[in-house]
Amino acid sequence: MPDLDIAIAGAGPGGLMTALRLHQQGLRPVIYEAVPELRPLGVGIDVKVYATRELDELGLLEEFRTISVDARESLFFSRHGQEIYAELCGVHMGYLYEQRFVHRGYFQMFLYDKVIERLGADVVVPGTRVLRYDQDDAGVTLTLRHADGTTSEARHDVFIAADGIKSAARRQMHPESADPTYSGITMWRGTTLMKPFKTGGTILHIGDPRRSSMIVYPLLDNFEGTGLTLVNWVVEATREESVEDWNQRGTVDEILPYYDECEIPFLDVRQMLRDAREVYLFPLIRHEPLDSWCDGRVTLLGDAAHAMYPRGGNGACQALVDGRVIAEKLATIDDPVAALRAYEDERREAVNRIVMSHRGEGYEVIRRMVAERTNGERFDDIEQVLPLAEADEIFSRYHRLVGQPRPGWEDGQATGFRS
Numbered sequence: 490m491p492d493l494d495i496a497i498a499g500a501g502p503g504g505l506m507t508a509l510r511l512h513q514q515g516l517r518p519v520i521y522e523a524v525p526e527l528r529p530l531g532v533g534i535d536v537k538v539y540a541t542r543e544l545d546e547l548g549l550l551e552e553f554r555t556i557s558v559d560a561r562e563s564l565f566f567s568r569h570g571q572e573i574y575a576e577l578c579g580v581h582m583g584y585l586y587e588q589r590f591v592h593r594g595y596f597q598m599f600l601y602d603k604v605i606e607r608l609g610a611d612v613v614v615p616g617t618r619v620l621r622y623d624q625d626d627a628g629v630t631l632t633l634r635h636a637d638g639t640t641s642e643a644r645h646d647v648f649i650a651a652d653g654i655k656s657a658a659r660r661q662m663h664p665e666s667a668d669p670t671y672s673g674i675t676m677w678r679g680t681t682l683m684k685p686f687k688t689g690g691t692i693l694h695i696g697d698p699r700r701s702s703m704i705v706y707p708l709l710d711n712f713e714g715t716g717l718t719l720v721n722w723v724v725e726a727t728r729e730e731s732v733e734d735w736n737q738r739g740t741v742d743e744i745l746p747y748y749d750e751c752e753i754p755f756l757d758v759r760q761m762l763r764d765a766r767e768v769y770l771f772p773l774i775r776h777e778p779l780d781s782w783c784d785g786r787v788t789l790l791g792d793a794a795h796a797m798y799p800r801g802g803n804g805a806c807q808a809l810v811d812g813r814v815i816a817e818k819l820a821t822i823d824d825p826v827a828a829l830r831a832y833e834d835e836r837r838e839a840v841n842r843i844v845m846s847h848r849g850e851g852y853e854v855i856r857r858m859v860a861e862r863t864n865g866e867r868f869d870d871i872e873q874v875l876p877l878a879e880a881d882e883i884f885s886r887y888h889r890l891v892g893q894p895r896p897g898w899e900d901g902q903a904t905g906f907r908s
C-alpha cells in the first residue's frame with residue numbers, strides 16, 4: 490500500500506468520515522479545521538439506508554443508533570393536510586439497512602469523537618483554515634491561516650478539500666463557478682420540543698410546492714431527559730433577499746400563513762412552528778455541477794464537490810460514500826494522482842445526476858402534480874388525481890438514482906400505499 494501523507498480540509502461529516510475510512514485502510518491523515526472549537530451546529534439530517542451502511546462498515550452503527558431515530562414511514566400531504574402517498578422507510582420497507590434521522594451537530598460531534606478515539610487527538614488541527622494550495626510533481630503545499638491570524642505552510646502528498654459549500658479549494662480550482670446564485674427560495678429550519686407524533690419515526694412532506702413546502706421529522710427521543718422528542722422541521726418559501734450562512738436567525742411569522750388551512754389528523758403544524766426553540770434561515774443556493782473535481786494531487790469531496798439543494802436529504806449521505814471510495818482508491822492505487830482520478834471517475838457523474846434531480850424537486854414533485862391537477866383545491870379521491878402506480882414509478886426511479894433501488898421494484902412490486 491502507498492505510504493501517503495494526506496491532508497484534509499474540514500472536519501464536517503465528509504472530512505471526518507474520510508479520515509475514518511483512510512484509517513480503516515491503514516492510512517493516517519491530518520484534518521485542518523477552520524473553526525477553533527467544533528460545536529454541535531445545524532438541525533436535521535436524514536441518513537439514508539446507503540449511508541447507515543457506511544456507518545455499519547466502520548463498526549459505528551450500534552452507537553449511532555443512540556443519537557438518532559429510526560425512520561419508519563414517509564407520508565405526503567397536500568396543503569390542506571389530505572394524504573397523497575405513503576411509503577415505509579429503511580428496514581421497514583425491506584432494505585437491509587435502516588434509514589435514520591439525526592441532529593447534524595450531534596452527528597458531527599459523534600464522528601469527531603470517533604476520529605479522536607481511533608486516530609489520536611493530534612489528527613485534527615482546529616483553528617486552521619486552508620487558504621490555498623500549490624503543487625509540483627512531488628507534493629502539495631498548503632497555505633494555512635491560524636486562529637491568531639498568523640499564516641504558515643504545510644507540505645503533503647495529497648490534499649482532500651472537504652471544506653463545505655463555500656470551499657476555498659473549489660474557488661481556486663473552478664473560479665468560473667465559484668459564485669453560486671440564490672434560487673429565490675429560502676428555507677426556515679427549526680426544532681420544536683414536543684410529544685412524539687404518529688409512529689415516533691414518521692417523516693411528513695406537506696404543502697403545495699408552488700407556495701410553500703414543509704418537511705417534519707423527529708431527531709432525538711427523550712431529549713435531555715425531558716421525555717419529549719426534539720422534532721426537526723424545514724419550510725421552503727420564496728423570499729426576495731438571500732441570507733449568508735447557516736447561523737442566521739429567523740422567525741416563523743412569514744411562514745405561518747401558508748399553513749392556515751392545513752389540518753393533519755395527528756399533528757398541529759401551526760402550534761409546532763409557534764413552539765420552535767430556534768429558527769434559522771438558509772438560502773437555497775444554486776451551485777452548478779462541476780465538470781472535474783481533481784487538480785493533480787488535489788481533489789474536492791462532499792459539499793465542496795457537489796453542493797446540492799438539501800432536499801431529499803442526500804448531501805451528507807453522499808459525502809459518506811465519497812469518503813469510502815477515495816480511501817479505497819488511495820489505498821490500492823500506487824500513483825496518488827491516478828487514485829484521485831479514479832475516485833472522481835466513480836463518483837462525479839453519479840452525484841451530479843442527484844444534484845440536478847434535486848433542482849427538480851426529486852420525488853417531492855408528486856405534491857406539485859397534485860396541486861396542479863386539483864388547482865390547489867381539496868380532492869375527493871386521490872386515486873383519480875394521482876394513481877398509486879404513477880407515484881410508485883416516480884419514487885422507484887428516484888431511489889434507484891440515489892443508489893438505493895427499492896426492494897422488490899425490479900420484480901414489479903408496488904411498495905407505496907395510502908393509509
Ligand SMILES: Cc1cc2nc3c(=O)[nH]c(=O)nc-3n(C[C@H](O)[C@H](O)[C@H](O)COP(=O)(O)OP(=O)(O)OC[C@H]3O[C@@H](n4cnc5c(N)ncnc54)[C@H](O)[C@@H]3O)c2cc1C
Nearest residue numbers: 499501502503523531532618619652653735791792804805
Ligand atoms: C454550521 C453548519 C450547519 C449545517 N446545518 C445543516 C443542517 O441543519 N441540515 C443539513 O442538512 N445540512 C446542514 N449542513 C450541511 C451538511 O452538514 C452538509 O451538507 C454535509 O454534512 C456535507 O458535509 P461536508 O463535510 O462536505 O461539509 P460541511 O458539513 O459544510 O463541513 C465543512 C467543514 O469545513 C470547515 N471549513 C470550511 N472552510 C474551510 C477551510 N478553508 N479550511 C479548513 N476548514 C474549513 C467548516 O468549518 C466545516 O466544519 C450544515 C453545515 C454547516 C457547516
